[in-house]
Amino acid sequence: MSNVRKILNVVDLSQIFDQYFNSNENGLVRLRNPNLKSLDHDFLYHLELGTNDHDFVKMFGDVKFICTGGTAIRMKNFINSIEPELSKKLKTKLEIWQHSSSRYSMYKVGPVLAVNHGIGVPSLQILLNELFKLMYYAKMKNPVIFRIGTCGGVGITPGTVVITNEGVDEEINPYFVQVVLGKKIHLPATLDRQLVRELKALVNSDDPYDTIIGKTMCTSDFYEGQGRLDGAFCKHTIADKMDYLAKLQEAGVVNIEMECTAFAALTYQAGIKAGICCVAMLDRFKGDQIRTSNEVRKQWELRPQDIISRYILRHL
Amino acid sequence: MSNVRKILNVVDLSQIFDQYFNSNENGLVRLRNPNLKSLDHDFLYHLELGTNDHDFVKMFGDVKFICTGGTAIRMKNFINSIEPELSKKLKTKLEIWQHSSSRYSMYKVGPVLAVNHGIGVPSLQILLNELFKLMYYAKMKNPVIFRIGTCGGVGITPGTVVITNEGVDEEINPYFVQVVLGKKIHLPATLDRQLVRELKALVNSDDPYDTIIGKTMCTSDFYEGQGRLDGAFCKHTIADKMDYLAKLQEAGVVNIEMECTAFAALTYQAGIKAGICCVAMLDRFKGDQIRTSNEVRKQWELRPQDIISRYILRHL
Numbered sequence: 001m002s003n004v005r006k007i008l009n010v011v012d013l014s015q016i017f018d019q020y021f022n023s024n025e026n027g028l029v030r031l032r033n034p035n036l037k038s039l040d041h042d043f044l045y046h047l048e049l050g051t052n053d054h055d056f057v058k059m060f061g062d063v064k065f066i067c068t069g070g071t072a073i074r075m076k077n078f079i080n081s082i083e084p085e086l087s088k089k090l091k092t093k094l095e096i097w098q099h100s101s102s103r104y105s106m107y108k109v110g111p112v113l114a115v116n117h118g119i120g121v122p123s124l125q126i127l128l129n130e131l132f133k134l135m136y137y138a139k140m141k142n143p144v145i146f147r148i149g150t151c152g153g154v155g156i157t158p159g160t161v162v163i164t165n166e167g168v169d170e171e172i173n174p175y176f177v178q179v180v181l182g183k184k185i186h187l188p189a190t191l192d193r194q195l196v197r198e199l200k201a202l203v204n205s206d207d208p209y210d211t212i213i214g215k216t217m218c219t220s221d222f223y224e225g226q227g228r229l230d231g232a233f234c235k236h237t238i239a240d241k242m243d244y245l246a247k248l249q250e251a252g253v254v255n256i257e258m259e260c261t262a263f264a265a266l267t268y269q270a271g272i273k274a275g276i277c278c279v280a281m282l283d284r285f286k287g288d289q290i291r292t293s294n295e296v297r298k299q300w301e302l303r304p305q306d307i308i309s310r311y312i313l314r315h316l
Numbered sequence: 317m318s319n320v321r322k323i324l325n326v327v328d329l330s331q332i333f334d335q336y337f338n339s340n341e342n343g344l345v346r347l348r349n350p351n352l353k354s355l356d357h358d359f360l361y362h363l364e365l366g367t368n369d370h371d372f373v374k375m376f377g378d379v380k381f382i383c384t385g386g387t388a389i390r391m392k393n394f395i396n397s398i399e400p401e402l403s404k405k406l407k408t409k410l411e412i413w414q415h416s417s418s419r420y421s422m423y424k425v426g427p428v429l430a431v432n433h434g435i436g437v438p439s440l441q442i443l444l445n446e447l448f449k450l451m452y453y454a455k456m457k458n459p460v461i462f463r464i465g466t467c468g469g470v471g472i473t474p475g476t477v478v479i480t481n482e483g484v485d486e487e488i489n490p491y492f493v494q495v496v497l498g499k500k501i502h503l504p505a506t507l508d509r510q511l512v513r514e515l516k517a518l519v520n521s522d523d524p525y526d527t528i529i530g531k532t533m534c535t536s537d538f539y540e541g542q543g544r545l546d547g548a549f550c551k552h553t554i555a556d557k558m559d560y561l562a563k564l565q566e567a568g569v570v571n572i573e574m575e576c577t578a579f580a581a582l583t584y585q586a587g588i589k590a591g592i593c594c595v596a597m598l599d600r601f602k603g604d605q606i607r608t609s610n611e612v613r614k615q616w617e618l619r620p621q622d623i624i625s626r627y628i629l630r631h632l
Contacts, residue, residue, distance in 0.1 A: 033550040042546065045606050046435075046538075071418040102387040103435060119362075119419060122436025122536045122574055129539045132548035170498045180540045181552055181560040182486045220438045220536075222362075223445045224496045230358065232448035233585060234349040236497055244497040258438055269549060290361050 027141035030271065031132060042137070044130040048101035051137055060138035064111040065312045066131065066145040068124070068263075072105035075114035078148065078305050079107040082312065086110050089316055112312060117147070120220060121176075121262040128266045135272070144195070144273045144315075148304045151216070151257040152226060153280030155249050158292065159209050161303045164216040164276035165196045167260035170225065172217070172251045176265035187265035189218075195275045202310040209303055214254030216276065218261040226256050228288040245285055255280055275311075277304040343457035346587065347448060358453070360446040364417035367453055376454035380427040381628045382447065382461040384440070384579075388421035391430035394464065394621050395423040398628065402426050405632055428628060433463070436536060437492075437578040444582045451588070460511070460589045460631075464620045466613075467532070467573040468542060469596030471565050474608065475525050477619045479515045480507060480532040480592035483576035486541065488533070488567045492581035503581035505534075511591045518626040525619055530570030532592065534577040542572050544604040561601055571596055591627075593620035 036042065043050040069075055079096055086109060087094045094110045104127060106115040115131065117124040135143055153160060167189035168174050175186045196213055203211045223231025227241040248256075260276055267274035279300045281290050292300070352358065359366040385391055395412055402425055403410045410426045420443060422431040431447065433440040451459055469476060483505035484490050491502045512529055519527045539547025543557040564572075576592055583590035595616045597606050606613070 031548050033546075033548060035545045035550055039546060039605070041605075041607075043605055043607065073418045102389045118434045118436075118439055119442060120434075120436050120438025122538075123434055123439055125536070125541075126435060126538045129548045136548075170495045172498070178540065179486045179536060181543050181556055182488070182563075185551070220441070220495060222438075222442045224494065225441075227497050229351045230349070230355060232347050232349060232445045232452075233582075234351055235501070240497055266549075289355070289357075289359055291357075291359065 029132065029135040029140055029143065031136045032269070036133070042133060044133060046101060046103045046126050047106070047130045047134065049099070049134065056134060056138040060108070060113065060134060060140065062111055063108070063113045063135075063138065063140050064143060064315075065113070066135075066143055067112065067114040067148055067308060068117045068127065068131075068145065069114070069148045070116060070119055070150070072100070072116040074148070074301060074305075075105065075116045076107050079109050079112065079114050081302070081305065082112060082309050083109045085309065085313055086112065086316075089313055111316065117259065120258045121218070124259045125262055125266065128263070128270075132270050132272070142273075144275070145267055146274070146308050147259060147263050147276045147278075148308055149257055149259070149276070149278040150281050150301060151255040151278040153255050153283045154217075154245055154253050155285055156212065156254055156280055156283060157210065158280055158282050159300050159303070160280050161209060161211040161307065162216065162255045162278050162280060163196055163199045163211065163213045163307075164191060164260055164264075164278070165193065165213050166191065166215045167264040167276075168215055168217050168251070168253060169261055170217065170219055172248065172253065176218075176261035178265075187269060189261040189264035190268045191264045191275065192273050195273055199275055199277060199307055199311060202307055202314070211307065212254060215252045216260040216278070217248060217253045217256045219256060219258055222258065226284070230288045242285070256284065277307055279303045345448065345451040345456055345459065347452045348585070352449070358449060360449060362417060362419045362442050363422070363446045363450065365415070365450065372450060372453040373455050376424070376429065376450060376456065378427055379424070379429045379451075379454065379456050380459060380631075381429070382451075382459055383428065383430040383464055383624060384433045384443065384461065385430070385464045386432060386435055386466070388416070388432040390464070390617060390621075391421065391432045392423050395425050395428065395430050397618075397621065398428060398625050399425045401625065401629055402428065402632075405629055427632065433575065436574045437534070440575045441578055441582065444579070444586075448586050448588070458589075460591070461583055462590070462624050463575060463579050463592045463594075464624055465573055465575070465592070465594040466597050466617060467571040467594040469571050469599045470533075470561055470569050471601055472528065472570055472596055472599060473526065474596055474598050475616050475619070476596050477525060477527040477623065478532065478571045478594050478596060479512055479527065479529045479623075480576055480580075480594070481509065481512045481529050482507065482531045483580040483592075484531055484533050484567070484569060485577055486533065486535055488564065488569070492534075492577035494581075503585060505577040505580035506584045507580045507591065508589050511589055515591055515593060515623055515627060518623055518630070527623065528570060531568045532576040532594070533564055533569045533572045535572060535574055538574065542600070546604045558601070572600065593623055595619045
């Protein structure tokens with residue numbers, strides 16, 4: 001890694017962060033942007049929430065856990081399913097609150113907030129920027145953020161849950177390439193190893209599926225970018241695809257999705273504890289099309305949600 | 317460009333395409349993927365439509381114009397607003413049909429189909445792959461596709477409409493970088509110049525806003541990637557931002573959004589006529605926050621829709 005750092009000018013966040021983590025004694029989220037102090041009003045455009053129009057502390061100050069995932073319906077289902085257990089644990093009937101902008105939908109129950117991030121890094125990156133600012137303005141303390149998603153498996157049984165311990169890009173490099181003012185910056189796609197172990201420890205012996213830890217590859221395309229042969233275009237052969245998947249597997253990659261490097265890098269850069277937990281919809285060695293029935297897919301989507309629910313209920 | 321082509325191995329699509337354009341006498345959409353012929357059933361996963369479950373020819377065979385844009389609500393409003401004029405022109409009361417998957421929403425009225433593409437290239441790229449396959453299976457003839465969007469202006473008056481004549485990336489290169497099996501491929505972000513002129517000719521002298529033609533820069537981030545100073549992070553100064561915007565302006569860039577290079581490159585690669593028409597929500601030289609009222613933003617969003625509506629009504 002040190003050679004890679006030198007060659008690619010990978011940002012060493014540990015040095016930059018010392019001042020933030022060390023000064024972060026009260027658990028409040030810190031933002032690495034001094035310009036925000038001079039804004040009289042901050043309008044989070046894509047969330048359609050503004051600091052002058054909404055009381056962020058009142059609305060979100062009690063949030064401890066933030067869950068994100070691709071679709072709004074999964075986020076809504078997650079909040080609906082965790083509400084009874086939360087209400088029971090906190091011994092009060094909790095109300096579900098929701099707010100939809102034209103781009104993102106958020107659902108909140110007690111200390112849990114869930115928001116869809118759409119598909120891919122750009123959509124996720126906008127959401128994370130606005131969520132981090134929301135956490136800051138709301139004075140959230142020690143929030144933990146999760147991505148609960150679906151993915152393609154690399155040599156694993158469909159339905160398996162993957163807890164990501166590191167995000168890698170399409171060239172199996174462990175960082176997220178951000179382009180700022182036309183220049184590439186390489187941010188380490190690092191996740192909290194302790195949180196990975198904690199999530200794994202929440203697996204029940206009678207869960208009817210496997211939960212494994214592994215590297216996750218992030219791509220910016222679902223079709224050719226993941227070696228699929230069934231997109232509108234195909235410039236490669238099945239042999240090229242299989243070679244690529246084998247190379248990924250050899251490097252420890254167990255699944256492929258479209259957000260992990262940015263999720264890991266940006267949460268790490270913000271100093272916010274973060275975890276990624278996804279269910280594999282197919283084994284890419286065996287095919288490209290997702291042919292599992294709608295009903296089975298919906299059952300599988302609950303699996304990573306269950307693990308995150310267990311984490312939340314244990315940490316209340 | 318020829319030097320750039322050599323250095324970066326830019327794909328020369330004109331050679332590849334000859335066989336497709338030339339053999340395309342009946343106007344049917346051709347797909348550049350021979351593997352699809354061996355699929356007994358093609359499930360367009362993100363649209364939640366399958367060739368065995370849906371009669372694509374019956375559902376979409378009459379579509380001539382496809383409009384895409386970031387949000388579902390804008391697509392719905394577009395279809396609602398064009399319906400009366402279409403019904404009048406075609407002398408029949410047209411019904412609006414809609415289909416929502418958990419990720420995309422489509423609306424159809426007569427020969428016009430509108431679908432939201434979400435935010436950013438990955439989300440757009442999935443939609444285009446599945447739309448191109450849908451066009452092929454539906455046996456659409458000579459479809460034209462548009463992106464109707466919002467953008468940030470570079471030295472132009474807020475509310476101005478921009479017709480894109482070329483997409484450029486963050487380094488002002490006129491191509492889209494696609495990563496296939498870990499290797500970078502550079503696809504030209506070319507748009508139909510004739511269509512650009514046709515769209516410009518549809519501007520009315522009494523339109524209460526300017527419509528201009530220019531280059532559009534595509535970024536993968538809304539905040540730091542566009543030089544904004546108001547994201548959760550900021551690693552640059554206001555002087556860096558202004559220098560970058562000036563450099564863009566000097567190169568002919570008049571607006572910034574998050575999809576144009578992929579939209580141009582993939583439609584060009586598919587041999588489908590395509591245009592991009594966006595309204596600028598602010599002038600980035602003068603600020604980063606979008607402070608225009610919700611009501612004014614909604615009015616402005618109608619402007620590119622109006623131009624595309626005029627095109628559709630003229631070409632029926």
